[in-house]
Amino acid sequence: MTRVSISLSAIVLAIAGFAHQVMGETTSGTPQMETALNDLHRYLGEGENGQRWRKFLMSGELTEELAKGAQADRAKVAAILSRYSGDQRGLELPHFVAVKNALAAWDRQLAEEQPANLAQLARDAAGKYQAVSPQQTAKTWAELQAAIRELDTFLKNSPPENNAGWRKYLHWDELAQHAQRAEGPDPRVAEATISRLSAYENGLALPPFVRVRRALRRHLDSSQAAADQKFAEAYSKQLENLATHLENHAQTGSVEDALAIGRATAWLRRSQQARELTAAIERRFNRPNVYATVSERFLAAGIEDDVDRTQGVTDVILGTQIQGTARTVGRTTVDVVPNDRAAQLDILLNGQATSNTVGHNGPVTIYSTGVTSISGRKILVMNEEGLYGYGATAHCATSSNIYAIQACCNLIEQIAWNRARQQKSQAEAIAASHAAARVNGQMDAQAADLIADANQRYHEKLKSPLRSRDGFPHKLEFRSGPDQVDVTGLALGAGGLAAPDAPPTVGAGNDVALRAHESAIVNFGEAMVGGVTLTDEKLEKIIRDDLKAEVPEELQITPEKDPWSITFADESPVRAVFAGGQLGLAIRGRRFTRGDQALSEPIEIAAKYAIEKTQTGSKLTRQGEVEVKFLERERLGAQQVAFKTFLTRKFEALFKQEIVSEGIVLKGRLEKAGKLQVQEIASDKGWIAIGWQLAAPPKPPEVAAAD
Numbered sequence: 001m002t003r004v005s006i007s008l009s010a011i012v013l014a015i016a017g018f019a020h021q022v023m024g025e026t027t028s029g030t031p032q033m034e035t036a037l038n039d040l041h042r043y044l045g046e047g048e049n050g051q052r053w054r055k056f057l058m059s060g061e062l063t064e065e066l067a068k069g070a071q072a073d074r075a076k077v078a079a080i081l082s083r084y085s086g087d088q089r090g091l092e093l094p095h096f097v098a099v100k101n102a103l104a105a106w107d108r109q110l111a112e113e114q115p116a117n118l119a120q121l122a123r124d125a126a127g128k129y130q131a132v133s134p135q136q137t138a139k140t141w142a143e144l145q146a147a148i149r150e151l152d153t154f155l156k157n158s159p160p161e162n163n164a165g166w167r168k169y170l171h172w173d174e175l176a177q178h179a180q181r182a183e184g185p186d187p188r189v190a191e192a193t194i195s196r197l198s199a200y201e202n203g204l205a206l207p208p209f210v211r212v213r214r215a216l217r218r219h220l221d222s223s224q225a226a227a228d229q230k231f232a233e234a235y236s237k238q239l240e241n242l243a244t245h246l247e248n249h250a251q252t253g254s255v256e257d258a259l260a261i262g263r264a265t266a267w268l269r270r271s272q273q274a275r276e277l278t279a280a281i282e283r284r285f286n287r288p289n290v291y292a293t294v295s296e297r298f299l300a301a302g303i304e305d306d307v308d309r310t311q312g313v314t315d316v317i318l319g320t321q322i323q324g325t326a327r328t329v330g331r332t333t334v335d336v337v338p339n340d341r342a343a344q345l346d347i348l349l350n351g352q353a354t355s356n357t358v359g360h361n362g363p364v365t366i367y368s369t370g371v372t373s374i375s376g377r378k379i380l381v382m383n384e385e386g387l388y389g390y391g392a393t394a395h396c397a398t399s400s401n402i403y404a405i406q407a408c409c410n411l412i413e414q415i416a417w418n419r420a421r422q423q424k425s426q427a428e429a430i431a432a433s434h435a436a437a438r439v440n441g442q443m444d445a446q447a448a449d450l451i452a453d454a455n456q457r458y459h460e461k462l463k464s465p466l467r468s469r470d471g472f473p474h475k476l477e478f479r480s481g482p483d484q485v486d487v488t489g490l491a492l493g494a495g496g497l498a499a500p501d502a503p504p505t506v507g508a509g510n511d512v513a514l515r516a517h518e519s520a521i522v523n524f525g526e527a528m529v530g531g532v533t534l535t536d537e538k539l540e541k542i543i544r545d546d547l548k549a550e551v552p553e554e555l556q557i558t559p560e561k562d563p564w565s566i567t568f569a570d571e572s573p574v575r576a577v578f579a580g581g582q583l584g585l586a587i588r589g590r591r592f593t594r595g596d597q598a599l600s601e602p603i604e605i606a607a608k609y610a611i612e613k614t615q616t617g618s619k620l621t622r623q624g625e626v627e628v629k630f631l632e633r634e635r636l637g638a639q640q641v642a643f644k645t646f647l648t649r650k651f652e653a654l655f656k657q658e659i660v661s662e663g664i665v666l667k668g669r670l671e672k673a674g675k676l677q678v679q680e681i682a683s684d685k686g687w688i689a690i691g692w693q694l695a696a697p698p699k700p701p702e703v704a705a706a707d
Contacts, residue, residue: 053090065080077110121280123243125239132222137223148212197213225272242264258518259522266496289489289498289516289520294484297694307328311326317434324356329353332349338481342381343485347378353372354369364405364412387454393440398429402420477489491524510691530571540555564593568590573588581684582623676693678691679692
């Protein structure tokens with residue numbers, strides 16, 4: 001069964017490698033919404049707890065809106081959706097998530113059927129400022145106290161060293177003191193605590209830490225809004241600027257306007273203002289923004305293989321002790337099974353085992369051969385929670401041939417022959433059953449470690465770090481069709497915005513396809529590197545160890561070069577522009593160091609590339625120079641000029657003049673498949689679409705003819 005282990009490993013890696021890429025959209029509409037809601041109600045039951053859940057989730061109001069169909073009140077639908085998207089314990093369970101996803105799909109459908117003039121809504125909302133009431137601030141304060149008490153209890157129940165370590169890391173006494181202040185926490189202390197809670201530290205994705213971070217942010221925003229005497233004036237300016245950006249974006253689709261809309265929407269949400277407007281904006285910019293597909297052919301390239309294995313056989317059948325050898329010859333294949341709720345892959349083992357055994361039963365020795373047909377199936381399923389495996393099921397049929405029996409005398413030997421003929425069918429059935437059990441056990445055991453390893457990497461490297469910084473996709477759906485695996489992701493940033501429209505199409509013949517919207521780059525970038533400091537040492541390590549690339553000479557660390565670093569901006573630290581066959585890349589930092597010098601002001605470093613499909617792959621050609629732009633300064637002093645020159649030199653080495661790709665060289669089990677070569681690549685209207693196909697692996701060199 002060695003080949004089965006290799007095949008399972010390949011499938012785990014193939015799925016995990018593309019788990020963050022997605023393709024396809026869920027069908028929306030009231031039928032799916034009603035089905036999910038009915039399933040939830042059955043799950044909750046009619047008891048007191050179920051009634052409390054119905055009230056909290058506004059089930060009665062949702063039922064009323066469903067009855068209205070296309071005329072449903074979008075504001076009420078958005079309010080109900082916000083309940084399902086909250087922090088209440090239990091909402092992460094599958095029945096609640098199913099309703100949330102169906103509700104979000106219906107919300108998008110309503111947005112299309114009831115288009116709104118967002119700019120006019122923004123101007124109308126300008127006159128509807130609502131001062132933050134003492135009751136609102138008291139509510140966020142109470143939520144913060146409850147979250148801190150929960151975390152305090154959690155830490156007290158932890159091992160002493162963990163308890164002390166976390167309290168020291170969080171500056172616990174200072175946090176607890178400022179959280180109690182009636183006028184609200186000191187912004188400096190609160191922001192520092194939020195930054196610590198958002199770091200990439202193991203454990204910060206656990207619910208007690210996440211709840212404190214979110215509650216502290218809500219209470220800080222609420223208390224600051226309540227205390228700001230000029231908040232109403234700031235609100236009016238925000239709405240007017242927002243209306244302008246909405247108008248501009250409707251005409252040009254500019255990424256700068258999209259970023260401004262996102263920042264304004266986040267500000268309004270934190271300030272608990274213009275909820276109808278923010279809900280309308282979110283509906284307009286709430287389509288999935290990353291799509292991908294992986295073909296069955298690609299999966300099969302790393303999975304399907306021949307099986308040829310000889311192993312020892314030990315068994316007991318009808319009291320006879322059996323020993324010998326068996327050679328199994330067959331093939332392992334993969335079958336992508338249609339499934340609308342997850343990606344389902346069946347690993348199939350079909351083959352035949354031939355055996356040669358000797359059996360001992362008292363004074364009798366039996367010599368036999370056998371042929372066993374093997375058909376095994378192991379189901380793997382992947383969804384947002386990770387990779388799971390169902391128990392293997394195998395079916396075997398055995399045909400045996402006894403070619404000799406030895407005993408101490410002819411009479412016993414004749415009796416043994418008679419009994420062997422009488423029990424042949426029963427013995428073959430038992431042998432087949434034992435063979436099936438062995439196949440099941442081997443497939444399950446080999447899969448268990450692989451699934452555990454894949455899930456550990458998925459959670460530790462992707463899900464937990466992103467969740468700790470609120471960067472995990474708001475929706476991540478896996479599906480499988482008859483010949484491909486599709487995944488759909490909705491990555492929302494602080495502004496709660498994603499793609500405003502549907503993605504472009506890609507060719508049907510691709511083995512791997514990716515379509516990503518600009519918003520996905522911005523939102524993932526904000527979650528991954530917002531506020532993070534990148535040193536020259538870390539950058540060199542990323543290029544060398546993670547990207548497996550050669551470090552450019554300018555970025556290599558040597559004794560004569562000054563050490564340097566960049567601290568990324570908290571908002572929009574990374575952005576991309578996909579338009580007109582070009583790719584724009586930019587990073588924003590808020591603090592830069594060089595040697596013992598430091599510069600704390602926002603700077604954007606950007607480059608623009610023309611995209612070209614070549615015969616062997618793709619090429620990006622930089623258009624012009626790398627641009628280093630001081631965002632809040634028109635005239636530069638001596639220090640700024642020196643830093644600009646220094647940063648230009650460093651990032652010209654990173655943003656090379658030409659970036660040429662001749663395909664993705666596959667590693668490990670997939671190496672025999674050759675490599676993925678770009679078949680199509682295009683960028684326009686905020687989207688980039690790339691399709692790869694498997695290229696035939698290079699043929700081995702021919703052996704020179706003998707003289």
